[in-house]
Structure formats: structure tokens, C-alpha cells
Amino acid sequence: MSTSFPPAPSLHEIKEAHHRILPFIHRTPVLTCQGINRLVKAELWFKCENLQKVGAFKARGATNAVRSLDSGQLRKGVATHSSGNHAQALSWTARLAGTTAHIVMPTNSNRVKVDAVKEYGGLITFCEPTLESRETTLNTVLQETGAVEIHPYNNLKIIAGQATSTVELLQEKKDLEIVMAPVGGGGLLSGTALACHYLSPGTRVIAAEPTGADDAYRSFTQRTLIPSVDPDTIADGLRTSLGSLTFPIILALVTQILTVQEESIVLAMRLLWERMKVIVEPSAAVPLAALLEGHAGLRGKRIGIILSGGNADLDHLPWNL
Amino acid sequence: MSTSFPPAPSLHEIKEAHHRILPFIHRTPVLTCQGINRLVKAELWFKCENLQKVGAFKARGATNAVRSLDSGQLRKGVATHSSGNHAQALSWTARLAGTTAHIVMPTNSNRVKVDAVKEYGGLITFCEPTLESRETTLNTVLQETGAVEIHPYNNLKIIAGQATSTVELLQEKKDLEIVMAPVGGGGLLSGTALACHYLSPGTRVIAAEPTGADDAYRSFTQRTLIPSVDPDTIADGLRTSLGSLTFPIILALVTQILTVQEESIVLAMRLLWERMKVIVEPSAAVPLAALLEGHAGLRGKRIGIILSGGNADLDHLPWNL
Numbered sequence: 001m002s003t004s005f006p007p008a009p010s011l012h013e014i015k016e017a018h019h020r021i022l023p024f025i026h027r028t029p030v031l032t033c034q035g036i037n038r039l040v041k042a043e044l045w046f047k048c049e050n051l052q053k054v055g056a057f058k059a060r061g062a063t064n065a066v067r068s069l070d071s072g073q074l075r076k077g078v079a080t081h082s083s084g085n086h087a088q089a090l091s092w093t094a095r096l097a098g099t100t101a102h103i104v105m106p107t108n109s110n111r112v113k114v115d116a117v118k119e120y121g122g123l124i125t126f127c128e129p130t131l132e133s134r135e136t137t138l139n140t141v142l143q144e145t146g147a148v149e150i151h152p153y154n155n156l157k158i159i160a161g162q163a164t165s166t167v168e169l170l171q172e173k174k175d176l177e178i179v180m181a182p183v184g185g186g187g188l189l190s191g192t193a194l195a196c197h198y199l200s201p202g203t204r205v206i207a208a209e210p211t212g213a214d215d216a217y218r219s220f221t222q223r224t225l226i227p228s229v230d231p232d233t234i235a236d237g238l239r240t241s242l243g244s245l246t247f248p249i250i251l252a253l254v255t256q257i258l259t260v261q262e263e264s265i266v267l268a269m270r271l272l273w274e275r276m277k278v279i280v281e282p283s284a285a286v287p288l289a290a291l292l293e294g295h296a297g298l299r300g301k302r303i304g305i306i307l308s309g310g311n312a313d314l315d316h317l318p319w320n321l
Numbered sequence: 322m323s324t325s326f327p328p329a330p331s332l333h334e335i336k337e338a339h340h341r342i343l344p345f346i347h348r349t350p351v352l353t354c355q356g357i358n359r360l361v362k363a364e365l366w367f368k369c370e371n372l373q374k375v376g377a378f379k380a381r382g383a384t385n386a387v388r389s390l391d392s393g394q395l396r397k398g399v400a401t402h403s404s405g406n407h408a409q410a411l412s413w414t415a416r417l418a419g420t421t422a423h424i425v426m427p428t429n430s431n432r433v434k435v436d437a438v439k440e441y442g443g444l445i446t447f448c449e450p451t452l453e454s455r456e457t458t459l460n461t462v463l464q465e466t467g468a469v470e471i472h473p474y475n476n477l478k479i480i481a482g483q484a485t486s487t488v489e490l491l492q493e494k495k496d497l498e499i500v501m502a503p504v505g506g507g508g509l510l511s512g513t514a515l516a517c518h519y520l521s522p523g524t525r526v527i528a529a530e531p532t533g534a535d536d537a538y539r540s541f542t543q544r545t546l547i548p549s550v551d552p553d554t555i556a557d558g559l560r561t562s563l564g565s566l567t568f569p570i571i572l573a574l575v576t577q578i579l580t581v582q583e584e585s586i587v588l589a590m591r592l593l594w595e596r597m598k599v600i601v602e603p604s605a606a607v608p609l610a611a612l613l614e615g616h617a618g619l620r621g622k623r624i625g626i627i628l629s630g631g632n633a634d635l636d637h638l639p640w641n642l
Contacts, residue, residue, distance in 0.1 A: 029350040031372060035440075050598045051352060112595075119356075270635065274433075277371045277600040277631030310598030314591065319635070 006248030008190070009160035011198040017064040017160040018167055024063050024096060028052050028165070030172045030304075033276045040291040043302045045176065046272075047169040050280050050310030054120070056237075057165050057188055057308050058089035058152075064161030065150045066093050074099050077147040081105070081127070081134040084113035085237060085309050086152035091122025102147050104138045106130075110236055112313045131227070131241070153187030154243030163191030169304050170195065176203050179304040180287035183207040183216045183257060184238035186246030188308060193253035204255040206298075208290040210235050211259045216242055220250065220257045234262055234318055237283035237309060256297070264289035266318045272307070282318065284308040327569030329511070330481035332519040338385040338481040339488055345384050345417060349373050349486070351493045351625075354597045361612040364623045366497065367593075368490040371601050371631030375437070377558075378486050378509055378629050379410035379473075385482030386471045387414050395420050398468040402426070402448070402455040405434035406558060406630050407473035412443025423468050425459045427451075431557055433634045452548070452562070474508030475564030484512030490625050491520050500625040501608035504528040504537045504578060505559035507567030509629060514574035525576040527619075529611040531556050532580045537563055541571065541578045555583055555639055558604035558630060577618070585610035587639045593628070603639065605629040 009017070028048045037043055049057035066078060078094050080086060081104035094101035103122040105114065106129035117124055127137035142149055151158065165188075166179060179196055183189040193205045209216050213231035225247045231239040242250065269285035271292075272278055284307045291298055330338070349369045358364055370378035387399060399415050401407060402425035415422035424443040426435060427450035438445055448458035463470055472479065486509075487500060500517055504510040514526045530537050534552035546568045552560040563571065590606035592613075593599055605628045612619055 026353075029352075029372075031350075032347075034374075051350075053355075055598055273600055274635055277376055279594055279598040279600060314595055314638075314640070317635075320641075 006252060007156065007245060008194055008249050009156050009163065014160050014163045014167065014195065014198070017157070018164040020067050021060055021063040021161060021164065024053070024093065025059050026052050027168060030169060031276060031278070035275045036271060036288070041299050042291060045169065045173045045304045046276065047165055047304060047306050048278060049165055050278055050284055050307045054085065054088040054092045054116070055310040056085035056089065057162055057306065058085040059093065060164050061158035061161030061187060062086060062089035062150065063093045065155060065157040066090070066097050068157050069148060073148050077102060077145055078150045079104070079138060079141050079145065079147040080150050080152060081138045082152045084110055085311060087122060088113060088116045088120055088311070090150055091117050091120035095121040102141045102145055104134055104141060106134065110311070110313055113311055116311065151243070152240070153185035154245045156245060158187050159191045159194070159246065159249070161191070162188045163195040165306055166192045166195035167199065169306070170199050173304060174200070175302060176200065176304045177301045178204050178206055178298070179306070180206050180208060180290070181306040182235070182238055182283050182286040182308055183209050184283065185240040186216065186242045186250050188306060189254065190246040190249035192306060193249060197253050205253060206255055207257045208287040209257055209259050210238055210265060210286060211261055213239050214259045216250070217257045217259050219247060220254070223251060235265055235283040235286055237281065238286065258290040258295050260286055260289040260293055264292050268292055270319055278307070279310040279312055280307050281309045281312045284310065327573060328477065328566060329515055329570050330477050330484065335481050335484045335488065335516065335519070338478070339485040341388050342381055342384040342482060342485065345374070345414065346380050347373050348489060351490060352597060352599070356596045357592060357609070362620050363612060366490065366494045366625045367597065368486055368625060368627050369599060370486055371599055371605055371628045375406065375409040375413045375441070376631040377406035377410065378483055378627065379406040380414065381485050382479035382482030382508060383407060383410035383471065384414045386476060386478040387411070387418050389478050390469060394469050398423060398466055399471045400425070400459060400462050400466065400468040401471050401473060402459045403473045405431055406632060408443060409434060409437045409441055409632070411471055412438050412441035416442040423462045423466055425455055425462060427455065431632070431634055434632055437632065472564070473561070474506035475566045477566060479508050480512045480515070480567065480570070482512070483509045484516040486627055487513045487516035488520065490627070491516065494625060495521070496623060497521065497524050497625045498622045499525050499527055499619065500627070501527050501529060501611070502627040503556070503559055503604050503607040503629055504530050504571070505604065506561040507537065507563045507571050509627060510575065511567040511570035513627060514570060518574050526574060527576055528578045529608040530578055530580050531559055531586060531607060532582055534560050535580045537571070538578045538580050540568060541575070544572060556586055556604040556607055558602065559607065579611040579616050581607055581610040581614055585614050589613055591640055599628070600631040600633055601628050602630045602633045605631065
């Protein structure tokens, strides 16, 4: 990798991450669905991270980050702010490693995700749903506990961990023309892009994002990091801003960021439930939503899609709202 | 196999069936869930036939039956009466084989299943929801079309096909103490029992059935085939009676049939959705319901469970009724 390339995990570091986390995570299946292929006129391979431990790809990055700590660091615990799946993943993997996760969560977090963090043994401190309140509250927690902060995405160990999902996808399906992932903070997307860059350089990486939270699209287009302000989308995992580490990787390696309407997200989510028989949360349905909207360049292609998570609230399904 | 054994597919015929259907079906994943294991205090491996083509194990048997016909038979089409998943499976596999499926369905069939049959190209004739009306209507269809009847379960090719799910499960997980399956007409259960008998004779087969449709339990206990009369259960795939071919195999090879309450079925279904992130229909949740009810002999065991299907109606979820 040339010296002008932004700081990023090397192929060796991604392989090490994969080796490190393998005893703890699921090797998730890659599913196909002819009915959906016919509908979107493309050939899709879905990497089912919704079937991952804690119901999301976040188990990969969190496990890599926690298992990379030395015993002295581990003893004091780990801490983070997260709207949901990273919080669950960190709580789960911290307990498995014999330590404690301190979780700062906004008060408007999805109930299912809050309950899950508690069940996995995470210690929750609630804060206002603003980036400022999250950061202030987290700093207080860090000072009080001496815990190590594990940022949900702006962390090279996290990025390396998230890359391993695409490593497995490319092992299973070698000739993908495109890999698609949703983009929130960019941990999954930057990891996906790195894995393709190293292992299948001919494969283009295309991200998808809700129009109501299109900070990544705008940042990508204007080549400057624009924070997410008042995001308005059902895809609660994608409301965050890109990070100083994830954005440069995305700028360097991602081909395109597509934006999609809320109605398409709900339609794509329902399609995955009804036809592929898997539970996905709204964020995970965003790449398929882009296919349903018929964006140019996707038709007829062999496309891998990372289904990022499955932590949906069964009592509040979007098609019943 | 001794001469006193009832008519049943041989191991060779089951292996032939597997070879015959492999190009057309999914090799479905086997999933595990630590959260569910902790809850029921057993180690479970779920064979996900809900992720099978047409969303149910029925794709296996129907494909084996249709692909075993000669070209003259195939030309005239196939026909069946079915409350749902077999109808979808036969329609799907008939079209794939270049022929037509004539489907007799009761008027009270699940809407999702009726729509799916139409989408797969099946030609539906509706009848009253009684066994008599089904059979009379089917006979008319058979006379008019010259089609070959493919019974949903009382057919050795169907039984051999359904056995292949357990063949794959046992390939993946060799030391199961118990395999569990739901029982309706007994096609899946007899196939499951045969596969264990041939390939893992130390593995016991335990069936589960709704208390509101406990004809298999009563038949098994009294060792005489008692038809299902006015079954009352949410598990719409399990309302049928055992058949003259499936019942003797079940009597010979199944260890036990457990009955479960409706509330346990709904709880188990929701648990699989919420924790394992897969869509299952009520029938598929019946074995886990038996575990939730704490039936003796299951605790602490290594248990394979066939998740039979995923064709749930997303607009009428049982926890919203």
C-alpha cells in the first residue's frame, strides 16, 4: 500500500483479526433467493450478519478490539457510546472475555437493543440523543472507571474486524462484480472496501444510505466530512456521522454511495422477511432498497450484499405503522 | 432391514433422492443460538428448512417425486391436495421440470400460501376444508387432466425426499442424541426417523404435535391410525392425519410423540424470530415449544431440530392477535 494511502488495517491485520475472532463468532451463511433476483434483475448473494452473534456484524469488530487488549487494560473494562448493535456486541464480548462493558446510550434507543445490552451484562448510562451529550457522558464514564474506549467505528481494530465478513463472503463467492453495504459511521463500509481492495480488486464497492441521513453521500460527493445533523430515517443504525479514520478509506476505495427513500427501505425489509425468511432490521435492508429503486449500474450484475443486522422490534414493524 | 419392517425407502433410495434433488434445492444452514440453549438447558442445532426453496422442507420431497416420473407421466402434469407448503413446492418444482401442477386447496388456506402457489404457476381448484371434499375434488381433477397424483406425504418418493434434510443435518453434526421434528401427515417425521435409523442408529427421534391436533399422539399411543377430526391449532401445517405409509414407519422408529400447548407454540415462534433472526411458521416452532414446556428427557441433551417451514403471514402475527 502506497504511503499516500490513509491509515488502515493491512491485509495481514485483517487476517489476524479473522483468526482472533473465529472461536467466538458464527461463520454466517450466504443465502440466495431466486424470487428477489428476478424482481431486481440481478444476481444477489446475501452475507447474513443478521444471523451473527448478537444479531449483527458488530460482534466481529468488538471481539477483535477487546481480544487485542492486554490483561491490564482488560481488567479495567471497556466503554463506548452506541445507538445499539455495537453496544450489544461490546457487552457480549466483554463478558465473554471476563470483563465489563460500560455503555452510553441515547434515551431514544430501540427498546429491543436496550434490553439486549442489559441481558448481555452491559452497564448502561443513558444520555441525550446528541453527539455532544454522548461524548460528554462517555468522558465522565471513562474518567470514573479507567475503562478503555472502544469507539463503534472510528477504530482500526473495529474496522479490521468488520472487514472479516467480506473476507468470508469472497471465500464463498469469488467472482462478485459488486459488494454493497449500508453506511452509517462507516466501520462496516470501510472494512468491506478494504477486504475487496486486498482480496478481489476488480470488485467494486457501492454503499447505500437513507436520503434522510445522507451525510455520507454528501461527504463523499464534496470530499469533505460533513457531520450528520438531525437524521430522519427508520434505519436507526445509520444515523451516525462518518469518522476521521473511516472517511478517508471510503473516499479512497468506495466507488459510489447511493441514497434511498424510506418507503423503499420498508419494502426491501419486508421482501427479505417474506421471501428469504430472515429477520433484518431496517438498516440492513438499505442496499436492497437501492436495487428496488433501480439505480443505474446494478442491473444484471453479480452482487454481494452484507445484511448488517437483525435486531428489529417485533412489536413495532414498519408495515404496521 | 428385516422382512417384517413396513414398506419404506431404503438407505440407497434416500441417497438416490438426495443426489436427484441436489441441483434444485438449497443446502440449508444449521444454526445454533446460545441464548435459546441457555433458556431450555439443552444444546440445539436447528436445520433451517424454513430457508429452503419455497420456504419449506416440502421442496425436497416434491422434487424427488416429480424428478422420478418418466417423460410421458411428466407431460400430463402432477396434482395434489394440500393446505399449503406441499402445494407451493409441487407448483414450483413442476414448473422447473417443464410441467404443470394442479392444486386442490381448502378455502381456509393461509393467504400467503395461496398467493405463493399462484406465483409459482400452480393451477388452483378450491374445495371445502374437509378430507372428503379434498379427495372428491382431487379425483375430478385427476380424471379431467390425466395428471399423476403426488400425495403430500403418503408416498415413498416424498418420504425419501424429506429424509434428506436429516441426512444433511447428520453430516454436519454427528453426535446428536435426539432429533426432533413436528408431525402432521408424517412425511417429514417418517423421513427423519429413517435417516436416523440408517445413519445414526443411536440417535432417538422425538416428534412434537399441538394438543389441539393430537391425532398422531393418540395413534402412536394406541398403535392404531386415528384420523384428525376438527383440529384446532395455529400450526396450520399439522392439521392433517397420518397416512397408511407414514404411520407404520413412525410406529417402528419414533421414540416418543410430545404434545404442546398453543401458547408455547407462539412463544417458541417468537423466540426463534427474536433471538435466532429467522422467520418460522407456527408448525416449525412446535418442537422448540416442547423444550420450552420442559418435557422430561430433553434437558441437557444434544438435539437436532428440523425447522420445517417459514411461510408465516406477516400481516397476522400470532403475538398481535
